[in-house]
Amino acid sequence: xxxxxxxxxxxxxxxxxxxxxxxxxxxxxxxxxxxxxxxxxxxxxxxxxxxxxxxxxxxxxxxxxxxxxxxxxxxxxxxxxxxxxxxxxxxxxxxxxxxxxxxxxxxxxxxxxxxxxxxxxxxxxxxxxxxxxxxxxxxxxxxxxxxxxxxxxxxxxxxxxxxxxxxxxxxxxxxxxxxxxxxxxxxxxxxxxxxxxxxxxxxxxxxxxxxxxxxxxxxxxxxxxxxxxxxxxxxxxxxxxxxxxxxxxxxxxxxxxxxxxxxxxxxxxxxxxxxxxxxxxxxxxxxxxxxxxxxxx
Amino acid sequence: xxxxxxxxxxxxxxxxxxxxxxxxxxxxxxxxxxxxxxxxxxxxxxxxxxxxxxxxxxxxxxxxxxxxxxxxxxxxxxxxxxxxxxxxxxxxxxxxxxxxxxxxxxxxxxxxxxxxxxxxxxxxxxxxxxxxxxxxxxxxxxxxxxxxxxxxxxxxxxxxxxxxxxxxxxxxxxxxxxxxxxxxxxxxxxxxxxxxxxxxxxxxxxxxxxxxxxxxxxxxxxxxxxxxxxxxxxxxxxxxxxxxxxxxxxxxxxxxxxxxxxxxxxxxxxxxxxxxxxxxxxxxxxxxxxxxxxxxxxxxxxxxxxxxxxxxxxxxxxxxxxxxxxxxxxxxxxxxxxxxxxxxxxxxxxxxxxxxxxxxxxxxxxxxxxxxxxxxxxxxxxxxxxxxxxxxxxxxxxxxxxxxxxxxxxxxxxxxxxxxxxxxxxxxxxxxxxxxxxxxxxxxxxxxxxxxxxxxxxxxxxxxxxxxxxxxxxxxxxxxxxxxxxxxxxxxxxxxxxxxxxxxxxxxxxxxxxxxxxxxxxxxxxxxxx
Numbered sequence: 001x002x003x004x005x006x007x008x009x010x011x012x013x014x015x016x017x018x019x020x021x022x023x024x025x026x027x028x029x030x031x032x033x034x035x036x037x038x039x040x041x042x043x044x045x046x047x048x049x050x051x052x053x054x055x056x057x058x059x060x061x062x063x064x065x066x067x068x069x070x071x072x073x074x075x076x077x078x079x080x081x082x083x084x085x086x087x088x089x090x091x092x093x094x095x096x097x098x099x100x101x102x103x104x105x106x107x108x109x110x111x112x113x114x115x116x117x118x119x120x121x122x123x124x125x126x127x128x129x130x131x132x133x134x135x136x137x138x139x140x141x142x143x144x145x146x147x148x149x150x151x152x153x154x155x156x157x158x159x160x161x162x163x164x165x166x167x168x169x170x171x172x173x174x175x176x177x178x179x180x181x182x183x184x185x186x187x188x189x190x191x192x193x194x195x196x197x198x199x200x201x202x203x204x205x206x207x208x209x210x211x212x213x214x215x216x217x218x219x220x221x222x223x224x225x226x227x228x229x230x231x232x233x234x235x236x237x238x239x240x241x242x243x244x245x246x247x248x249x250x251x252x253x254x255x256x257x258x259x260x261x262x263x264x265x266x267x268x269x270x271x272x273x274x275x276x277x278x279x280x281x282x283x284x285x286x287x288x289x290x291x292x293x294x295x296x297x
Numbered sequence: 298x299x300x301x302x303x304x305x306x307x308x309x310x311x312x313x314x315x316x317x318x319x320x321x322x323x324x325x326x327x328x329x330x331x332x333x334x335x336x337x338x339x340x341x342x343x344x345x346x347x348x349x350x351x352x353x354x355x356x357x358x359x360x361x362x363x364x365x366x367x368x369x370x371x372x373x374x375x376x377x378x379x380x381x382x383x384x385x386x387x388x389x390x391x392x393x394x395x396x397x398x399x400x401x402x403x404x405x406x407x408x409x410x411x412x413x414x415x416x417x418x419x420x421x422x423x424x425x426x427x428x429x430x431x432x433x434x435x436x437x438x439x440x441x442x443x444x445x446x447x448x449x450x451x452x453x454x455x456x457x458x459x460x461x462x463x464x465x466x467x468x469x470x471x472x473x474x475x476x477x478x479x480x481x482x483x484x485x486x487x488x489x490x491x492x493x494x495x496x497x498x499x500x501x502x503x504x505x506x507x508x509x510x511x512x513x514x515x516x517x518x519x520x521x522x523x524x525x526x527x528x529x530x531x532x533x534x535x536x537x538x539x540x541x542x543x544x545x546x547x548x549x550x551x552x553x554x555x556x557x558x559x560x561x562x563x564x565x566x567x568x569x570x571x572x573x574x575x576x577x578x579x580x581x582x583x584x585x586x587x588x589x590x591x592x593x594x595x596x597x598x599x600x601x602x603x604x605x606x607x608x609x610x611x612x613x614x615x616x617x618x619x620x621x622x623x624x625x626x627x628x629x630x631x632x633x634x635x636x637x638x639x640x641x642x643x644x645x646x647x648x649x650x651x652x653x654x655x656x657x658x659x660x661x662x663x664x665x666x667x668x669x670x671x672x673x674x675x676x677x678x679x680x681x682x683x684x685x686x687x688x689x690x691x692x693x694x695x696x697x698x699x700x701x702x703x704x705x706x707x708x709x710x711x712x713x714x715x716x717x718x719x720x721x722x723x724x725x726x727x728x729x730x731x732x733x734x735x736x737x738x739x740x741x742x743x744x745x746x747x748x749x750x751x752x753x754x755x756x757x758x759x760x761x762x763x764x765x766x767x768x769x770x771x772x773x774x775x776x777x778x779x780x781x782x783x784x785x786x787x788x789x790x791x792x793x794x795x796x797x798x799x800x801x802x803x804x805x806x807x808x809x810x811x812x813x814x815x816x817x818x819x820x821x822x823x824x825x826x827x
Contacts, residue, residue, distance in 0.1 A: 052401065053824035072406040080402040082827060088396040089306045103302055103403040142399075 001064060003028040003181055004150070008058035009048055019044050019205040021058070026183055031176050033196035034185040035289070041205040042185040043083050046154050049183070050080055062150065076105070079143040083154035083185075085135045093123035093130065093138050100142050107146035115141040118167060132159040144171060151175065153184040157191055169195055193217075193285035201289060209292055216285055220260045223283070227276040228252045240269055255281070300405050300413045307417040311383050315421055318379045322372055322429045327436035329367050333360050335712040359712050360437065361719050365789050368727050369770060372429070373734075373784065374763050376727075380422060380735035381756040387414045388742040388820070389751040398827035411743065411820040415813050418739055422731055430724040442468060443715040447506070450710065452484035452495070459483045471503050472563030489670045493695075494702040501703060502710070505538065507558035507569075512541040514554040545577050648687055649701055652694055655683040671705075674698040722792045722802075729805040730787040734759040736812035743816040746826055783808065 002025035009022040019041040026032045036042050047053045049060050051071025060067035062074045087096050101107045116123050121137040130138065136159040143151055157165050172182060172195055186192050192199055193213065201209045223245060228234040234252040238244065246255040258266055270278070388411070391397040400410060438444040447468045457464040459480045460473060467473060474480045475496070485495035515536045523529040541547060548554050549570065559569035653671075656679035657664040667673045674683065675698055683694050741755025762782040769778050779785040786801035 047825075047827065050398075050402065050827070052398070052827045054822075071401075072404050075402055075404040078402070080398065082395055082398040082402075084395045086394040086396040088310075088391060088399055090310055099302065099306075100399065100403065103400075103405065105404065 001061070002026060003030075003063065004049070004183065005061045006045070006049070006058070007060075009045065009055050009060060010057040011044055011048065011053065011055055016204065019202075022202070022205075022207055023058075024200055024207065024210070026181060028181055029176070029179050030197050031172065031182045031195055032184070033192035033199035034183065034202065035187060035189060035192055035199055036185075036202035037187060040202045042202060043154055044205075045202070046083075046152060046183075046185060049152055050078070077149045079104075079146045079148035079151050081139045081143045081151075081153040081156045085139045087127035087135070087138070090126070090128065092126055093121070093134075096127050096138070097123065097142060097145065101146055104146045104148070106148065109145075111147065112141055112145035115144055115171075118171070119164060133161070133164075136160055137164070140168060140171075144175065149180060151180055151182045151184070153182070155185055155187065157186065157188065165191065189284075189286040189289055199285070201292065203293070211285070211288070213285070216283060216288055219283060221257055222260065222263075223281040224256050224258065224266075224278065225281050226254055226256070226270070226278045228254070229274040229276055233273045237269075237273060242266065242269075252276075298406075298409045298412055299416065300409045303400065303405065303410055303413040304417055306400075307387060307414060311386055311417075311421070314379060314382055315425060318375050319425045319428050322375045322425070323432035325371055326364070326367055326429055326433040329364055330360065330433055330436045331440045333363050335360070335709045359793075360441075360443075360715060361723065362793050364433075364723070365793070366770070368723055368787075368789050369784065370763070370767060372426075372727055373730065373766070376422070376426075376731035377734055377756075377759045377763055379425065380418065380731065381738045381752070381759060383418055383421070384735060384738035384742040384755060385748065385752055387418060388739070389745055389748050392746050392825055392827070393748045395827055397825065401825070401827065408817065408821045411817050415739060415817060418735055419732065419809075419813070422735055423728060426724065426728040426731060430720070433724075434720070437715050441713050441715070443713055444717065448710065448713040448715075450713070451487040455487035456480040456484040470563060471499060471506075472561075475499055475503075476563075488706055489672065490702045490706065491672045491675060494672070494699040497699055498703040498706050501707070503561055507561035508541050508545075508548075509538045510557040510561060511548050511551075511554035512536050512538045514557050515541070515547060515551055518551060518553070543580075545573050545580065548573050645697070648689065649697060651687050652683045652689075652697065655679065655686045658682060671698050671702045719792060719795075722798070723789065726787040726789070726792060726798070726802050726805075729802050729809070730784060732809040733783055733786075733805040733812075734762070736809040736816070740812045740816045740819075743820045743823075 004024075004026040006022055006024040010018070010020050012018040012020070017039075022041070022045055024032075034042055034045070044053070048055055049062065049067055051067045051074065054068050063077055065074050067074055087093075089096065089099075091099070097112050098109060101109060101112065115121075119137045119141065121134060121141060123138065123141070125134065127135075127138070136156070140156060143153065143156075157168060160168060169191060172184075175182060176195075184192075184196075193216070196213055199211045199213060200207055201211065226237075228237065229252075231252060234249070234254070237254060238247065243257045244254055245257050247253070256266070391400070397410075401407065434444055442449040442465055446465060449464045449468050452474070453468045453471075454464055456462075456474045456477075457467045460467065460477060462473065474484055481492050481495060481499075484499075485492045488495060488498070490498065516534065519534045519536065523534045536547065548558065552566070555566050555569055555573070558573070559566045562569055562572070564572070652674055653664050653667045656674045656676065657667045659679040659682040660667075660673060660676060662673070673679055675695055680691050680694060683689070684691060687694070689697070737758050738755035741751045741758075745751040745754070762784055765778050765782040766784040769782075783805065786805045788796070788798045788801050790796070791798040791801075
């Protein structure tokens with residue numbers, strides 16, 4: 001059984017809103033991304049994992065515990081960053097953090113202080129007086145300082161500036177090295193690509209694809225783009241029989257797909273041609289997803 | 298199941314409003330009690346007796362009765378303000394803002410979250426109204442000393458100064474005033490009486506108190522005897538002061554009761570026993586007389602028109618009663634020593650009014666002044682005119698004046714009495730009413746996920762109840778409105794008049810219990826948008 005297992009989860013709010021038959025398996029130590037556009041059902045799925053709402057059908061189990069029935073028990077292992085952040089009580093950020101660490105029964109104030117410094121957070125401010133970014137930072141500190149085995153985060157980078165986002169991504173990498181299991185939703189594909197091991201794509205409440213990021217990051221089939229100086233050379237290259245994805249005859253350009261094992265062969269062949277340039281075309285997750293969405297539509 | 302951190306958090310978030318409302322309500326109640334004008338209300342009520350207003354005013358003739366508006370309106374609206382905002386703050390506000398997500402992302406069960414929050418609301422309301430009640434009790438005690446002892450009235454204060462005694466000490470030993478002529482004079486002036494009337498009043502008061510204390514002791518003794526007797530109703534066991542006044546012989550059977558009575562009089566038990574025996578004999582004589590055939594009770598009266606009298610009474614009595622006067626008016630030139638007519642219950646009030654008006658005319662002051670200080674009646678000039686207009690002799694008029702002074706003083710005393718039991722039921726009823734209101738707000742707060750909706754329903758319903766009550770109080774008539782508000786279940790009239798009010802309070806408690814329980818179940822099962 002997987003560390004976190006979502007089975008046939010269905011919650012129908014009517015009028016096509018809700019999630020339908022969502023099934024995911026998240027392994028221990030994995031960083032799992034959950035992407036989709038706004039309203040796709042990311043938050044609804046996460047609320048089920050936290051036991052805040054009850055499924056119409058299916059179930060979520062975390063560490064073998066039912067997330068709905070044993071909701072309080074599950075929280076021993078889980079830290080959470082909500083999609084919309086507001087802190088209870090009328091206290092300062094520091095007081096809230098201390099209280100939360102105490103209530104969670106794990107984590108340390110020292111770690112929280114490290115994180116506060118790293119994120120340049122003024123935690124002495126009242127939680128109600130905080131800006132969106134400050135709240136987000138406080139939420140991140142809360143989640144990471146409480147040292148839980150599982151981190152469930154609903155769009156944790158919203159409200160962070162690019163610099164802070166990088167720091168946050170580094171922090172997540174640290175957590176991953178410690179063996180933490182991380183589940184995060186996002187609509188920013190770049191950050192997902194940077195850190196996630198696997199990514200589930202949700203659209204209109206249904207999982208349409210689960211992508212293993214290794215296949216994108218370490219894809220041995222690469223695409224190269226080249227431009228020839230003469231039309232003669234251009235035509236001669238085409239006749240060599242490499243797998244050509246696309247040609248642009250007016251610019252004398254060719255897009256070649258080739259496996260890493262054959263790269264030397266290609267370079268040898270190209271020696272005899274007069275080239276303007278030669279470069280690898282990188283495939284990004286974003287391009288990939290865009291393709292997936294296009295196909296689906 | 299109770300979560301201490303949640304309780305702490307609830308207190309931190311809500312103590313300010315709690316404190317403000319508690320202070321405001323305590324201050325208002327204390328203010329009502331301290332500023333209660335016993336003499337004023339007593340005289341208004343006496344003036345309105347027999348008119349349509351007497352029913353409305355009757356509740357004002359006692360200190361607790363005058364607090365009805367506090368219990369029905371002021372304390373209720375303050376309570377509503379507290380419970381609506383707090384209930385909202387405790388649950389729906391945290392759901393709507395999403396801050397509950399943090400509480401629920403720790404290993405605290407939802408059920409203990411909601412239980413703790415319900416208990417916070419229930420306990421804070423209970424504590425609030427306990428403090429308010431104690432403040433009222435304290436104010437009354439400080440102002441009138443009427444909670445733990447006998448009220449300290451103006452005469453006691455004056456006498457205490459003269460005798461150089463503690464007011465409270467003296468209020469329990471009124472016989473000390475009787476023993477000192479100077480103190481008697483000062484005390485009488487303080488109560489707008491002359492010494493003669495005051496002596497009667499004081500004697501009457503001491504006698505009543507001794508019977509009251511004796512009756513309490515006899516009741517206690519009877520409780521011990523009949524406690525397990527199923528045939529005896531509670532009311533059969535209890536001996537009231539009135540019952541004892543009718544049958545003083547009961548006193549002779551209990552040494553403790555005799556001792557209590559004797560202590561009030563400041564005499565020995567044996568002397569007191571003799572006093573009681575004397576009263577028993579007197580009662581028997583009266584009974585004997587009453588059994589005699591009554592034939593010549595009313596002496597012959599020769600009604601003669603008196604112009605002056607007619608004019609004067611017309612000024613004050615423009616109703617049908619003046620016709621009665623017409624019939625019973627007496628010859629003008631009566632000899633002072635022989636009464637031409639007798640004072641009976643039917644004409645006493647009217648005669649008194651005539652006497653007051655005559656005195657006012659004789660002394661050239663207005664009737665109100667005379668009513669405020671009835672000693673004016675005893676002024677020789679006033680007496681002369683009064684005897685002329687009423688046909689009563691001076692002794693009768695003086696007796697009447699004394700009687701009027703004593704009874705008005707007694708009604709002021711009664712107005713200042715503080716019945717702890719009634720106060721307890723008023724306070725408990727108010728608490729239950731507010732708890733029922735709070736359960737409505739709390740239920741709305743757990744039912745809805747949006748603050749606005751929860752506030753509209755959870756605040757709107759209690760506020761509607763309050764408005765209906767207010768309209769009802771203003772119109773002072775029942776036109777079905779009383780069935781539309783739960784405040785009817787808290788029947789202050791019934792509590793003040795020792796009527797039947799228990800089931801209403803039980804119903805209020807039941808409403809609170811059901812709605813709080815429902816809230817707890819609902820919250821543990823519902824979907825939370827966090």
